[in-house]
Amino acid sequence: MNTVATIVFISLFILITVLGFISAHWKKGDLTHLHEWGLGGRRFGGWITWFLIGGDLYTAYTFIAVPALVFGAGALGFFALPYTVLVYPLVFAILPRLWVVARKHNYITAADFVAGRYGSPALAFAIAMTGIVATMPYIALQLVGLQVVIGGLGFPANHGLLSDMPLIIAFVILAAFTYTSGLRAPASIAIVKDLLVYVTVIALIVIVPIKVGGFAHIFASIPHDKLLLPPVKDGNTGLMSFYATLAFGSALALMLYPHATTAVLAAKGPKTLRSNWVFLPAYSFVLGLIALLGYVAYSSGIATEPSLAPYFKQYGPQFAMPGLLLHYFPGWFVGVGFAAVAIGALVPAAIMSIAAANLFTRNIYKTYINPHCSVQKETHIAKLVSLIVKFGALLFIVYLPQHYAIQLQLLGGVLILQTFPAIVSGIYTRWFDPKALLLGWGVGLGWGVWAASLTGFKKTAYALHLGGMVIPAYIGLYALILNFAVAIVATVLIRSLGMANIRDATVPLDYEE
Amino acid sequence: MSNAVRKLRPIHMILLAIPCVAILVVPWFNTVEPRLFGFPFFYWWQLLWVPLSSVFIAIVYKMVTRPGGGD
Numbered sequence: 001m002n003t004v005a006t007i008v009f010i011s012l013f014i015l016i017t018v019l020g021f022i023s024a025h026w027k028k029g030d031l032t033h034l035h036e037w038g039l040g041g042r043r044f045g046g047w048i049t050w051f052l053i054g055g056d057l058y059t060a061y062t063f064i065a066v067p068a069l070v071f072g073a074g075a076l077g078f079f080a081l082p083y084t085v086l087v088y089p090l091v092f093a094i095l096p097r098l099w100v101v102a103r104k105h106n107y108i109t110a111a112d113f114v115a116g117r118y119g120s121p122a123l124a125f126a127i128a129m130t131g132i133v134a135t136m137p138y139i140a141l142q143l144v145g146l147q148v149v150i151g152g153l154g155f156p157a158n159h160g161l162l163s164d165m166p167l168i169i170a171f172v173i174l175a176a177f178t179y180t181s182g183l184r185a186p187a188s189i190a191i192v193k194d195l196l197v198y199v200t201v202i203a204l205i206v207i208v209p210i211k212v213g214g215f216a217h218i219f220a221s222i223p224h225d226k227l228l229l230p231p232v233k234d235g236n237t238g239l240m241s242f243y244a245t246l247a248f249g250s251a252l253a254l255m256l257y258p259h260a261t262t263a264v265l266a267a268k269g270p271k272t273l274r275s276n277w278v279f280l281p282a283y284s285f286v287l288g289l290i291a292l293l294g295y296v297a298y299s300s301g302i303a304t305e306p307s308l309a310p311y312f313k314q315y316g317p318q319f320a321m322p323g324l325l326l327h328y329f330p331g332w333f334v335g336v337g338f339a340a341v342a343i344g345a346l347v348p349a350a351i352m353s354i355a356a357a358n359l360f361t362r363n364i365y366k367t368y369i370n371p372h373c374s375v376q377k378e379t380h381i382a383k384l385v386s387l388i389v390k391f392g393a394l395l396f397i398v399y400l401p402q403h404y405a406i407q408l409q410l411l412g413g414v415l416i417l418q419t420f421p422a423i424v425s426g427i428y429t430r431w432f433d434p435k436a437l438l439l440g441w442g443v444g445l446g447w448g449v450w451a452a453s454l455t456g457f458k459k460t461a462y463a464l465h466l467g468g469m470v471i472p473a474y475i476g477l478y479a480l481i482l483n484f485a486v487a488i489v490a491t492v493l494i495r496s497l498g499m500a501n502i503r504d505a506t507v508p509l510d511y512e513e
Numbered sequence: 514m515s516n517a518v519r520k521l522r523p524i525h526m527i528l529l530a531i532p533c534v535a536i537l538v539v540p541w542f543n544t545v546e547p548r549l550f551g552f553p554f555f556y557w558w559q560l561l562w563v564p565l566s567s568v569f570i571a572i573v574y575k576m577v578t579r580p581g582g583g584d
Contacts, residue, residue: 075543078555078556078559081559081560081563082562085532085533085559085562085563086537088566088567089532089566089570090533092574093526215550215551215552216550216551217551218551219551219552219553228543228553228555229555232540240539240540240543247537248537271578278567278571281563281566281567284566288559292556
């Protein structure tokens with residue numbers, strides 16, 4: 001057991017626990033209303049939104065998985081960087097309109113918007129369910145990151161429930177402060193989390209490469225076939241087309257995830273959002289540096305150090321970043337870095353569980369189970385569901401092998417992408433028919449799951465054979481193209497039969513800022 | 514809040530699309546040379562587009578935001 005690191009780690013944890021509970025009083029609002037508990041009253045200004053969206057997108061799993069991918073797979077793992085570069089121009093163009101219409105009609109979720117825009121509870125139900133199903137394994141994945149650093153502190157693994165105790169305690173704390181403070185808790189904790197992350201990453205990226213011999217040396221020690229993507233061969237575009245489509249598809253998927261919608265709708269207004277997206281790429285730069293840590297770890301040879309080898313055996317490439325901290329830094333700083341990862345797990349897990357709870361309450365409970373419930377009852381249900389969602393994720397991680405969570409999260413990305421036509425096209429046009437969108441969603445989903453099953457749900461690439469070429473690309477993107485094609489053809493058919501549903505609770509002026 | 518932000522026009526869309534295209538032309542930047550501070554081209558080109566994308570977004574932000582408007 002690493003005593004100093006553990007003491008620092010626990011102290012920082014106590015700090016954020018206190019912060020989580022007292023944040024209920026911050027920007028005081030009536031927390032029995034869902035837009036107060038679940039969206040922080042839509043009052044978050046520039047700085048808080050920056051931390052909240054950052055805390056949302058750059059998660060503990062990012063800090064563990066991105067260096068692990070680069071450490072294990074080389075250049076392909078670097079896709080996380082173009083992915084985050086693509087996100088901000090896309091959301092800049094698209095999401096402010098969603099904020100404006102959501103504010104006018106008090107929409108809390110993207111499915112609320114779809115229900116209003118298309119007058120179709122069935123389509124809204126499909127969107128809500130997809131969001132919940134895609135979010136669950138994402139929460140579970142945060143726990144994987146937490147598990148790795150708790151293991152790195154020296155808590156014994158493989159002792160059944162006992163070795164899961166630190167994880168369970170961390171989660172009970174998370175559940176409690178989310179229940180009482182709602183979205184205000186992760187928003188305030190995100191500030192502490194980011195300070196810790198920046199300090200840790202800057203220390204790692206400055207100090208370790210100097211000790212290892214500089215970046216020129218590090219890159220020189222990486223085998224050439226790892227350093228670049230393989231060239232096009234025999235008409236097969238190979239990893240290059242996969243790299244680009246994975247980055248693009250992941251960027252589209254990101255803005256559709258319920259937790260992203262939650263953080264966006266919680267902002268004070270479209271101008272706050274837009275100014276944020278000018279500065280959010282600062283995080284992407286940090287992400288790029290984190291990715292390079294994979295090569296730093298590879299080059300330093302820590303995986304074969306006697307003191308660290310058992311951890312690498314247990315956690316695989318996922319131990320690259322924790323391993324660098326343990327090997328090159330004193331105990332107290334290890335505590336800081338590990339706390340950054342652990343708190344980086346709790347912030348998004350809190351936002352995700354709130355987002356899933358908002359979806360369930362608004363688009364399933366209120367639509368189908370209890371349409372006339374009071375605002376207080378609505379909020380009460382959301383708080384309860386946020387607890388259930390988190391404990392579901394906890395049981396998942398404690399009782400099932402880790403790779404299930406990873407595979408389900410990969411599949412979740414494919415699923416959530418299929419909500420793109422309904423949500424994003426709806427922001428601009430009411431041309432599509434809701435039945436056609438539902439059909440497109442179903443076909444895209446079905447094909448996506450089938451294509452993923454071909455690899456045993458291990459990979460997200462599908463090799464399309466087209467005119468003598470082989471084009472492997474991200475399954476989610478192929479499924480989305482199919483989804484759009486079906487929705488367009490079906491809309492034309494439905495309209496020509498005169499069966500189009502033209503209900504729309506919004507008017508064009510609702511989208512004007 | 515009203516009238517704080519103008520609608521996006523084609524010129525804004527083009528400006529936002531430039532960083533997206535630059536980061537997606539994989540065959541073009543999938544090389545080691547030219548290096549920069551020991552970084553292969555593949556890595557520094559993509560890292561470079563992080564601050565550059567920020568610049569493009571900032572330009573569009575300036576173009577669409579009326580001074581004095583606020584949320």
